[in-house]
Amino acid sequence: MKRLMCLTMAVAMTMGAAFLVGCDDDDNGKKHDAPTLALKNGDIKAVHEIESPMSVVVDVAAPAGITDFTVKIESPCLTAEVLGDLGLAQEMNLVTPATEAMSEGLKELGFPIGNEVKGKTSLSFDISQLVPMIAMIYNEDSNHNFVLTVIDADNQKTAGTLRFHLTAK
Numbered sequence: 004m005k006r007l008m009c010l011t012m013a014v015a016m017t018m019g020a021a022f023l024v025g026c027d028d029d030d031n032g033k034k035h036d037a038p039t040l041a042l043k044n045g046d047i048k049a050v051h052e053i054e055s056p057m058s059v060v061v062d063v064a065a066p067a068g069i070t071d072f073t074v075k076i077e078s079p080c081l082t083a084e085v086l087g088d089l090g091l092a093q094e095m096n097l098v099t100p101a102t103e104a105m106s107e108g109l110k111e112l113g114f115p116i117g118n119e120v121k122g123k124t125s126l127s128f129d130i131s132q133l134v135p136m137i138a139m140i141y142n143e144d145s146n147h148n149f150v151l152t153v154i155d156a157d158n159q160k161t162a163g164t165l166r167f168h169l170t171a172k
Contacts, residue, residue: 035066038153040163043127050166053147055135059165061128063153068122071154072097074114078148080141122156138169145169 041047043060051057063069075094076086083093090104097120100106109116113130120126130149137147149165 034157037159038065038155038161040151040161047163050168053134053138053167053169057131057135059130059134064125065153065155066124067155067157068124069120069153070156072120073152075150079145134167142171144171
């Protein structure tokens with residue numbers, strides 16, 4: 004009888020462990036595909052000349068759902084001081100913007116924020132108005148980069164850099 008109880012308990016524990024492992028992922032233990040970043044109608048890896056008008060639409064796919072999304076700005080004209088005057092910073096988190104002013108500024112520039120990002124498996128955002136503005140406030144040959152970093156619910160991280168060049172006129 005004792006042996007039967009031990010065997011029953013061992014079977015129950017094995018089934019319980021199998022159930023827990025099975026509930027962990029829908030794909031038999033496999034992680035989802037890593038997040039991807041793409042530039043609609045363009046090559047995200049290329050350097051793009053700043054023109055007015057221009058199309059800058061970014062498509063993001065994260066099958067496991069987005070948990071973190073940061074934008075880091077590297078630009079000689081979009082300095083910490085200039086961005087700070089707008090309530091922005093050189094590095095910003097779209098899921099959890101640091102301040103209400105940052106949330107408002109990001110929305111005005113065409114970036115999704117908060118629940119428009121968190122948990123999403125895909126999203127697009129259009130910054131076609133933002134990029135040409137650089138040429139309106141700066142007139143020197145220069146490079147302007149937007150480093151996008153996405154982390155998903157499987158803790159997979161993907162980064163891509165939108166690269167723009169301004170030729171002085």
